[in-house]
Amino acid sequence: MIFSAGSGLSHTWSPVWFVILGESTMEDSIETMLQDRDLNLLPPYKDNGALAAGIGALLMTSYGLWTMFTLPGFGKVPIRLKVPYLPSNVIQTANVMKLLEGRQGMLADLGSGDGRLVFAASSMGFQCTGFEINSVLLAYSRSKARWKGISPSQAHFINKDFWKTDLSKFNNVTAFLAPGVMEELEKKLMEELPDNCRVIACRFPFPNWPSTSSEGSGLDRVWAYDMNNIQKSTRVISSAATVSASLPQ
Numbered sequence: 001m002i003f004s005a006g007s008g009l010s011h012t013w014s015p016v017w018f019v020i021l022g023e024s025t026m027e028d029s030i031e032t033m034l035q036d037r038d039l040n041l042l043p044p045y046k047d048n049g050a051l052a053a054g055i056g057a058l059l060m061t062s063y064g065l066w067t068m069f070t071l072p073g074f075g076k077v078p079i080r081l082k083v084p085y086l087p088s089n090v091i092q093t094a095n096v097m098k099l100l101e102g103r104q105g106m107l108a109d110l111g112s113g114d115g116r117l118v119f120a121a122s123s124m125g126f127q128c129t130g131f132e133i134n135s136v137l138l139a140y141s142r143s144k145a146r147w148k149g150i151s152p153s154q155a156h157f158i159n160k161d162f163w164k165t166d167l168s169k170f171n172n173v174t175a176f177l178a179p180g181v182m183e184e185l186e187k188k189l190m191e192e193l194p195d196n197c198r199v200i201a202c203r204f205p206f207p208n209w210p211s212t213s214s215e216g217s218g219l220d221r222v223w224a225y226d227m228n229n230i231q232k233s234t235r236v237i238s239s240a241a242t243v244s245a246s247l248p249q
């Protein structure tokens with residue numbers, strides 16, 4: 001008797017024909033075929049599948065790690081205010097510290113990353129607060145502070161969106177963010193910061209504020225802004241606008 005068993009097993013087999021000489025012979029043949037399939041045909045598929053799964057897992061892990069370090073917490077921030085993690089380099093950090101020379105008191109770093117600006121400023125005697133929404137960077141900077149033996153009164157890190165935080169108690173602010181958010185930040189800081197506050201912008205200057213001084217060049221340039229200057233110049237601009245509006249056209 002002759003059977004076609006192709007569609008019943010696997011398309012890789014078809015057409016497969018059995019010549020059945022008896023019941024036991026048919027069972028033996030099927031068993032042999034299944035053994036063949038397991039031993040000879042499936043291993044390459046299994047290997048490829050395992051390889052593909054391995055590569056997939058590796059890619060997913062890399063992507064997961066990348067997003068963990070650069071983007072966590074970002075779901076809560078509106079898209080136009082999103083700023084990814086990019087650490088300031090040694091020269092930028094030194095330039096920021098130069099513009100803080102002679103100052104003291106409380107300092108806020110808006111988006112503190114791995115804490116490097118906070119640690120540098122705390123070593124100059126500031127009482128520093130780092131605001132950071134990336135929980136991995138936050139955990140890293142907190143444990144680094146513990147490891148360095150820095151007390152929370154010198155440096156502490158808060159898991160908070162600085163856009164939603166009142167910054168009025170700080171008389172020093174550092175910000176290494178992104179060009180697209182600096183104008184929005186001008187408005188916030190203008191409303192909240194005290195007259196005696198100095199703001200240092202790292203790499204990306206404020207678009208409308210006159211700077212008091214700057215340090216470095218190119219990508220390493222940082223700018224200092226004194227709030228009393230900013231408030232004065234804003235008052236001058238707004239009174240000039242009022243005068244010009246009151247003049248006959």
Ligand SMILES: C[S@@+](CC[C@H](N)C(=O)[O-])C[C@H]1O[C@@H](n2cnc3c(N)ncnc32)[C@H](O)[C@@H]1O
Pocket residue numbers: 070077081082083084085086087088109110111112113114115116117131132133134137160161162163176177
């Ligand atoms: C360009 S990095 C600068 C990091 C650090 N200040 C430095 O100089 O190395 C900006 C940091 O701001 C954080 N960040 C962005 N938006 C934030 C927000 N709304 N509140 C708190 N942190 C924020 C990011 O997670 C990132 O770590």
